[in-house]
Structures are given as structure tokens and as C-alpha cells.
Amino acid sequence: MKTINLKYVDETIYYEKLDNGLEVYLYPKKTAHNNYVTFTTRFGSVNNEFVPINKDKMIKVPLGIAHFLEHKVFAQKDRPEPSQFFAESGALSNAYTTFKNTTYLFTGPNKLKENILFLLDFVQDPYFTKENVDSEKGIITQEIHMCDDRPTDVLYEHIRANTLHSNNFKDSIIGDVEDINSITKELLDTCYKTFYHPSNMFLVITGNFDKEEIINAIIDNQKQKKYTKQKKIEIKRPKEKNSVVKEKEIIKLNTNIAKCAYNIKISINIFDMDKRKLNIYMYVIFGILFDDSSLFDEEAKNKKIITNSLFINVLNCDTHLIISLINETNKYEELLELIKEKLNNIKINEEDLERKKRVLISNEIFSFENIEIVNEMIIDSIIFDNHIETNIIDIIKDLNIEEINSIIKKIDFDNKSIVIVDNKK
Amino acid sequence: MTCEHINMGAYNLHIINTNTFKTVTIEVNFRRQVAKDEITKRALLKNVLLNSTKRYPTERELIIESENLYDLKLLSSSARMGNYTNLSFKMRFLNEKFSQEKMNKQSIEFLMDILFNPNIQNDAFDKNVVDKCKEKLEKSIKTLKDNKVKYTISKLLETIEDKPYSYNSFGYLEDLEKIDEKNLYNYYKDMLNNDLIDIFVVGDIDKTQIKDILKEHFQTRTFHKPKTDILVKELEISKKVNHYTEEDEVNQSQLTFLCTLNGLSDFERKYTIRVYNEILGGSSNSILFDTVREKNSYAYYVNSDQKSYDNILLIYSGIEPGNSEEVTKLIKKSLTDIEKGKISEEQINNAKETIISGIKATIDSPNGIINTYYAMILVNSDDVETRIENIKKVTKEDVIKLASKIHLHTTYLLEGVKDEDN
Numbered sequence: 001m002k003t004i005n006l007k008y009v010d011e012t013i014y015y016e017k018l019d020n021g022l023e024v025y026l027y028p029k030k031t032a033h034n035n036y037v038t039f040t041t042r043f044g045s046v047n048n049e050f051v052p053i054n055k056d057k058m059i060k061v062p063l064g065i066a067h068f069l070e071h072k073v074f075a076q077k078d079r080p081e082p083s084q085f086f087a088e089s090g091a092l093s094n095a096y097t098t099f100k101n102t103t104y105l106f107t108g109p110n111k112l113k114e115n116i117l118f119l120l121d122f123v124q125d126p127y128f129t130k131e132n133v134d135s136e137k138g139i140i141t142q143e144i145h146m147c148d149d150r151p152t153d154v155l156y157e158h159i160r161a162n163t164l165h166s167n168n169f170k171d172s173i174i175g176d177v178e179d180i181n182s183i184t185k186e187l188l189d190t191c192y193k194t195f196y197h198p199s200n201m202f203l204v205i206t207g208n209f210d211k212e213e214i215i216n217a218i219i220d221n222q223k224q225k226k227y228t229k230q231k232k233i234e235i236k237r238p239k240e241k242n243s244v245v246k247e248k249e250i251i252k253l254n255t256n257i258a259k260c261a262y263n264i265k266i267s268i269n270i271f272d273m274d275k276r277k278l279n280i281y282m283y284v285i286f287g288i289l290f291d292d293s294s295l296f297d298e299e300a301k302n303k304k305i306i307t308n309s310l311f312i313n314v315l316n317c318d319t320h321l322i323i324s325l326i327n328e329t330n331k332y333e334e335l336l337e338l339i340k341e342k343l344n345n346i347k348i349n350e351e352d353l354e355r356k357k358r359v360l361i362s363n364e365i366f367s368f369e370n371i372e373i374v375n376e377m378i379i380d381s382i383i384f385d386n387h388i389e390t391n392i393i394d395i396i397k398d399l400n401i402e403e404i405n406s407i408i409k410k411i412d413f414d415n416k417s418i419v420i421v422d423n424k425k
Numbered sequence: 426m427t428c429e430h431i432n433m434g435a436y437n438l439h440i441i442n443t444n445t446f447k448t449v450t451i452e453v454n455f456r457r458q459v460a461k462d463e464i465t466k467r468a469l470l471k472n473v474l475l476n477s478t479k480r481y482p483t484e485r486e487l488i489i490e491s492e493n494l495y496d497l498k499l500l501s502s503s504a505r506m507g508n509y510t511n512l513s514f515k516m517r518f519l520n521e522k523f524s525q526e527k528m529n530k531q532s533i534e535f536l537m538d539i540l541f542n543p544n545i546q547n548d549a550f551d552k553n554v555v556d557k558c559k560e561k562l563e564k565s566i567k568t569l570k571d572n573k574v575k576y577t578i579s580k581l582l583e584t585i586e587d588k589p590y591s592y593n594s595f596g597y598l599e600d601l602e603k604i605d606e607k608n609l610y611n612y613y614k615d616m617l618n619n620d621l622i623d624i625f626v627v628g629d630i631d632k633t634q635i636k637d638i639l640k641e642h643f644q645t646r647t648f649h650k651p652k653t654d655i656l657v658k659e660l661e662i663s664k665k666v667n668h669y670t671e672e673d674e675v676n677q678s679q680l681t682f683l684c685t686l687n688g689l690s691d692f693e694r695k696y697t698i699r700v701y702n703e704i705l706g707g708s709s710n711s712i713l714f715d716t717v718r719e720k721n722s723y724a725y726y727v728n729s730d731q732k733s734y735d736n737i738l739l740i741y742s743g744i745e746p747g748n749s750e751e752v753t754k755l756i757k758k759s760l761t762d763i764e765k766g767k768i769s770e771e772q773i774n775n776a777k778e779t780i781i782s783g784i785k786a787t788i789d790s791p792n793g794i795i796n797t798y799y800a801m802i803l804v805n806s807d808d809v810e811t812r813i814e815n816i817k818k819v820t821k822e823d824v825i826k827l828a829s830k831i832h833l834h835t836t837y838l839l840e841g842v843k844d845e846d847n
Contacts, residue, residue: 031445034786087710088771090778109785110778139718142725145676146743151571254674256567293492298485302553307561328564355492362495365447365523370790 008393021199027206035207043195044100046168049236064175067097077127151255167240169317206371240319244417252424259421260332262325343413435645436622449628450791455620458653459510465596471501472558495524507655507734537642549606577679581837627791660685667835679839682740702731703776746841764828
């Protein structure tokens with residue numbers, strides 16, 4: 001087992017890569033009472049054009065299929081139903097799908113080893129039939145309807161749809177009703193065989209356990225399963241124009257207070273910088289400009305344009321960054337004007353930067369309070385950076401005003417899209 | 426892990442010394458008997474106090490200071506617990522061992538400043554601050570409708586008159602209008618003097634230091650404070666179930682149920698009801714989930730939630746419009762199935778294991794630890810080990826017996842209709 005030491009926070013993560021390609025990350029913590037275990041495939045909603053395993057031609061699968069597959073992996077032939085099995089030892093199980101990954105998880109204090117092996121077994125051997133695939137369609141359609149009733153979800157869907165042309169991040173993770181109805185057992189098989197190979201997956205275990213005992217049980221379990229070596233999966237690389245799709249859209253919905261988003265689209269190619277560091281810089285820059293410690297925030301609140309601070313979202317969609325400034329207010333036109341004004345006259349000083357560094361460093365340490373957050377942090381690192389960054393605090397300490405200014409100079413702040421969800425009455 | 430209880434005269438201090446965490450958490454709880462016309466004041470007060478102090482007179486200055494204190498996190502919340510209303514101020518900061526010297530003292534004094542040294546002029550809060558917070562609260566009251574689940578449950582509860590759970594916990598727009606910087610300040614002083622106060626500290630920190638800082642800053646002098654029985658009086662069993670329907674332009678209908686709990690023993694209230702609820706609708710292995718969602722695909726979600734100190738149990742589901750009668754039948758059937766004993770030993774066992782896991786997991790976080798000790802004060806709950814032992818003791822017969830004490834009382838349906846304009 002390899003040891004990954006995280007400087008400054010005084011924490012250690014253990015790592016092992018198995019013969020079949022499966023990667024395992026372990027974070028044992030003596031004081032914990034609970035355990036948190038996740039099993040993740042690098043298959044999310046954006047991966048819908050790829051070369052299937054043992055084929056040579058690129059195919060396109062319906063949108064929403066990764067999420068549909070997540071639901072169906074729980075279908076088993078001879079094994080007990082997964083949630084039942086976990087419940088027997090008081091563990092809770094769940095799963096979720098994002099743009100870039102699908103994760104299966106359980107949390108519980110008892111029978112950790114048995115539960116880990118069961119997690120591996122059920123995810124690695126699901127049972128799809130025409131009937132159980134068809135019966136899932138109704139449930140997922142209900143889930144789509146539920147999202148349509150939430151004004152905030154509608155806002156987020158439009159932010160991506162109105163900024164991105166061809167990048168798959170533009171589509172919703174869940175798909176639409178038409179996509180869902182075109183999903184078949186055969187398509188699920190194809191996706192499953194391609195993306196659920198151990199070499200495309202990783203297991204993260206955080207909690208109170210003996211790391212040798214656990215890793216040995218996992219190695220034994222995986223040895224019993226036959227997998228042939230798989231080449232690297234060929235996935236269509238997104239191409240994306242720099243322009244936005246719609247510069248402004250007002251959507252009428254049933255809501256009391258309007259929601260609005262000011263979205264700036266930034267090409268990643270123009271920066272010659274590690275993407276983790278670039279992300280941190282974006283949080284720092286837009287935080288200093290617009291968060292609750294900013295002069296902007298004070299001014300907008302004093303003028304009664306907003307009551308709550310802006311929510312700042314940074315979405316990295318491989319080709320571009322979408323920076324969204326989001327708020328709930330009926331005075332959205334005034335807010336948008338004020339944001340524009342601020343962006344035309346950006347000033348960031350040393351003192352603000354030093355304060356934000358304290359915040360970032362402190363948050364790194366805060367994360368280790370909770371085994372669930374540590375687990376999520378590891379998943380995020382693997383998906384985003386493909387490894388665990390050990391010197392993140394050094395990166396934070398090295399942030400400097402010169403780089404901030406050079407980043408700001410490169411951004412075209414006018415390349416924006418505005419989305420508003422307003423009351424129809 | 427042990428908790429040291431210190432009587433500080435007008436308030437109680439509870440210190441849980443542990444080196445499990447790299448942070449220190451302090452929670453100050455104010456509570457008194459709930460009154461409908463005070464809810465809005467308390468909801469507003471929790472924002473006003475966190476907005477500015479004498480030393481940091483603007484929100485921005487206050488936030489900059491909290492960031493300088495290594496991103497000290499500050500949170501306030503108001504909640505109802507049975508007949509009590511509870512206002513809590515919580516602070517979490519990096520232990521100075523991981524930041525820099527003297528940070529513990531500075532951080533605690535920052536909290537003291539927020540609670541006891543607000544931005545007062547002429548015997549009133551700052552008008553600007555109060556106005557801003559009023560607007561913010563008005564917005565959160567108005568946006569309740571965006572969340573269809575919460576909205577429908579609140580409408581269901583409002584149909585029951587004169588019970589604390591029928592009060593809207595965010596507050597009321599008509600009460601908000603009447604609040605100004607002066608009467609809110611008076612209420613604040615009243616709260617400091619007359620509320621029951623419990624302070625919790627979790628972390629690796631010097632006990633004497635905390636006591637000294639509190640003694641210096643905590644000025645309340647009232648020693649005799651009235652205690653209330655936390656348990657809300659039972660609702661009478663209704664011979665006929667009351668039905669309410671409201672139409673809305675939604676894709677998914679919300680169907681909710683209120684059941685009364687009648688004649689529960691202390692053990693049933695603390696333990697059996699938790700097992701019952703877990704089996705009925707606590708998880709994706711529950712009877713409701715299995716009957717309504719899995720077998721019939723009628724609903725995307727269906728859950729139950731027990732409020733044993735309110736003597737009620739809630740069931741809520743998101744369903745396909747037009748299916749409410751079918752779903753109601755299935756939910757009624759699920760309730761009678763448990764009463765008839767149509768539950769397996771396996772279901773009982775799984776429910777118990779799930780609850781025990783939950784109890785164990787709570788002590789992994791400072792919040793969970795505080796909640797555990799606060800519940801001991803509020804409802805005389807047992808310690809973690811005893812709770813686990815007692816959950817293990819619950820039998821199938823206990824659950825069946827309890828089921829006969831649960832009665833459907835009211836249903837509220839938010840029915841989806843198509844928008845006629847489109």
C-alpha cells in the first residue's frame with residue numbers, strides 16, 4: 001500500500017491499485033464510530049458518445065442513460081435487494097449521478113468488511129431485463145417532473161443550456177422524458193460493460209477500520225472475478241464555441257420571488273495554468289468581488305436590491321468555465337446593472353487576498369472533521385485531478401496578486417448570458 | 426466522552442472535552458414556551474444579532490472579522506421542540522493549535538460580542554439593520570411556496586387549530602409589519618433575562634478559560650425561570666378523516682397525512698415509535714415505499730415522520746396527479762397491515778439496526794454530541810448506551826400494540842392541474 005501524506009493538516013490516506021485496475025483509497029480514523037464507503041465509476045451524464053468495449057466505432061447513447069443505469073444497477077438476480085442487505089446491519093445505502101461520475105455508497109458502523117464486499121458484488125453483477133428496464137421509466141419520469149416544479153432547478157438547467165452549444169454539460173443529468181423512453185436493455189448493457197470495468201472505477205473507504213484487513217478482503221474478492229484487460233475508453237472530446245447560446249432569457253414560472261443568474265463563459269485554453277489552481281483563483285477573484293465580505297454586497301444590500309448575498313458557482317466543463325452569480329430578487333434588472341458596473345472596474349488588493357487565503361486554508365482543515373466530507377473530497381480529487389493533491393495548502397499560500405491581475409486581464413467579462421426565472425402573474 | 430455540567434447561576438454550562446476534533450464548537454440555546462405571536466420576533470432576532478455589533482457596526486465588517494478569525498463559522502436557528510421554542514447561536518472555529526495563538530480567546534469573545542454587545546442606539550437596535558433583516562425574512566416567508574413538500578405539510582398542519590405545530594416556524598407577514606427596532610430590542614432584553622439558557626462547548630479547550638470569559642461577559646441575572654412541559658397535548662381521535670384539497674399548477678401532486686398518537690407510554694414515545702416509523706416510512710425498505718412506490722409506481726417518494734413530543738405522525742408523498750384516491754387506499758392499508766401484525770421479524774430487526782447506527786453516528790460530529798446532551802436536558806432522554814440497549818428491547822408485539830394508538834386524522838392534497846394559459 002502506498003501512503004499519501006497531506007502536509008499541514010497532518011493526515012494520511014492509503015492507496016492501492018489492484019491487478020484488475022481497481023483503485024482503492026483508505027482513510028482510517030481511530031476516533032470515528034461510523035464508516036462511509038463509496039464505489040465510483042468515471043461515467044456521468046456527459047459521457048454519451050464513446051467507443052463501446054470490443055467495438056471500433058463511436059456510438060451515441062440517449063441522454064440521461066448514466067443516471068438510468070444507476071437506478072438499474074440495484075436490480076439483482078440471486079442476491080438480496082441491496083438496500084435490504086445493508087439495512088440488516090443498520091447501514092444506509094444510496095447512489096447518485098453527476099456530470100462525470102456515478103457513485104454507489106453506504107454508511108454504517110457495523111459489519112464494514114461484509115458490506116464492502118457486498119457493495120462490490122452488487123455493483124459488479126447487476127441483472128437487467130426488458131421488464132425491469134421498462135418499469136423504471138415511470139419512476140424516472142416522476143423524478144423529472146419533480147425537478148420541473150422547482151424554480152431553482154429550472155434556473156440551473158437554463159444556465160447551462162443558454163451558455164453551451166455542443167458541450168454535453170449543456171444537458172440535464174437526468175435526461176428528458178423522450179430520452180428516457182428510448183433507453184433499452186441492450187443500451188444499458190453496452191454502457192455497463194464499457195464503463196463499469198474495474199480499471200475505470202475506484203473505491204474510497206473512510207471510517208474506523210484496520211486497513212490491512214480491509215484491503216486484503218478486497219483483493220481476495222476481486223481475484224475471484226474474471227475481467228479481461230481493457231484499453232483506455234475512447235470518449236468523444238467536446239468541442240465548444242466561445243460564444244454563448246442566448247444572451248438573455250426570461251422564463252415565466254409559478255414563483256413568488258424572481259431568481260436570476262449572471263453567467264460568464266470563459267475559455268480554459270487561454271490560461272496556461274493547472275486547472276485546480278485556476279479554479280481556486282476563480283473562487284478567490286469572484287469571492288472578493290461579490291461575496292458577503294465585498295463592497296458590492298454592502299452596496300447592493302444598502303440599496304435594497306438584494307437581501308441575501310450572491311451565490312457564486314464555478315462550473316468547470318472541460319472546455320470552458322461557467323461562472324454564475326445567482327440571487328433571488330424581484331429587482332433583478334438593477335442587480336444585473338450593478339454587477340456589470342463592478343466588472344468594468346475591478347480592484348483587488350493584497351489585504352483581501354491574504355484574508356481569503358486564511359479562509360481557504362482553514363476550510364482544508366475543517367474538511368477533516370467529518371469522514372463523509374473526506375470521502376467526497378477524495379472522489380472530487382480523483383475525478384477532477386486524477387490524483388490526490390498533497391500540497392494544496394502550498395498552492396493556496398502561493399496565490400499572488402500578479403497572477404490574479406493577469407487572469408483578470410484575460411477574461412472577456414462581456415461574454416455572458418443572463419437567465420431569469422420570473423413569476424408569470 | 427463525558428459532559429461536565431456547571432451551574433453558572435442564571436444559566437447552565439455544559440463542557441464536553443474531547444480531542445476528536447480540530448475545531449471548537451460553542452452553542453448557546455435560549456428557550457421558552459412557544460407563543461404564536463413571538464415566532465416572528467425570534468426569527469428576526471436571530472438575523473439581527475448576526476448582522477452587526479457595536480464593535481463591527483456593518484455586516485461587512487463583521488464578516489471580514491470572522492474571516493480573519495480563520496473563517497469562524499457562525500450560525501443561528503430557531504426551532505420548535507414540543508411546547509418549547511428554541512433559539513440557538515452556534516459558532517465553530519479552528520482550535521488555536523491549528524491556527525495561531527490566542528485565537529480561542531478571540532473567537533469566544535467574538536461570540537460574546539454578538540450576543541451581548543449589539544449595535545444599540547437610543548435603547549433600540551439599528552433601524553437600518555432591522556429593516557434589512559425584515560426584508561430578508563419577508564422573502565423567506567414568501568419563498569416557502571417554492572418548496573412544494575414543505576408548503577403542503579405546513580398547510581396540513583395549519584388545519585389543526587391552537588396546537589404549537591400548526592404555527593408557521595418562519596413567522597408571519599402580519600406580525601413582521603408590527604416589529605420595529607425598539608420593540609425588538611425590548612424583546613431581546615426580555616429573552617436574555619427570562620429564557621432558559623444552556624451553553625454547550627465541544628472541543629479540546631481549557632475549561633477555566635471558558636468559564637472566565639463567560640463570567641465576564643454574560644450579564645443575565647434572573648435566576649427563577651418558569652419551566653414548561655415539553656409534551657404537546659394529544660389531539661382527539663377523529664371519527665371521520667378530514668380531507669382538504671388545493672389546486673396548483675404543478676407536475677407532481679403532493680399528498681400528505683396527519684395521524685394522532687394517543688396514550689403513548691414514555692418508553693413508546695422514546696423508543697417504540699422510532700421503530701414503528703422506520704418500518705412504516707423511514708427508508709427505502711419501508712412498507713410505504715414498498716407498497717406505494719415499488720409495487721405500484723404511483724409515487725416518486727413517500728415518507729413518514731414521527732413527532733412524538735407533538736403526539737403526531739406525518740406521512741407525505743409526491744404522486745402522479747389523479748392518483749390520490751388509489752394512493753390514499755394504499756397508505757391506509759399500510760397502516761392497518763402493521764396493526765394486524767403483517768410485519769416480519771426481519772423488518773423489525775432492520776429497523777432497530779438502522780436506528781442504532783444512527784445513534785452511533787451522531788457522536789462523530791460536534792453537532793450530534795450537543796444534540797445528544799441537550800435532549801437529555803429537554804426530554805430526559807437516556808445516554809447513548811442506554812438508548813441503544815432500549816432500542817434492542819423493542820419487540821414485534823410492542824410495535825403492533827403501538828400501532829393501535831395511531832389514528833389517521835387529516836389529509837391535505839396539493840393537486841396538480843394544467844396551466845390554462847398554455
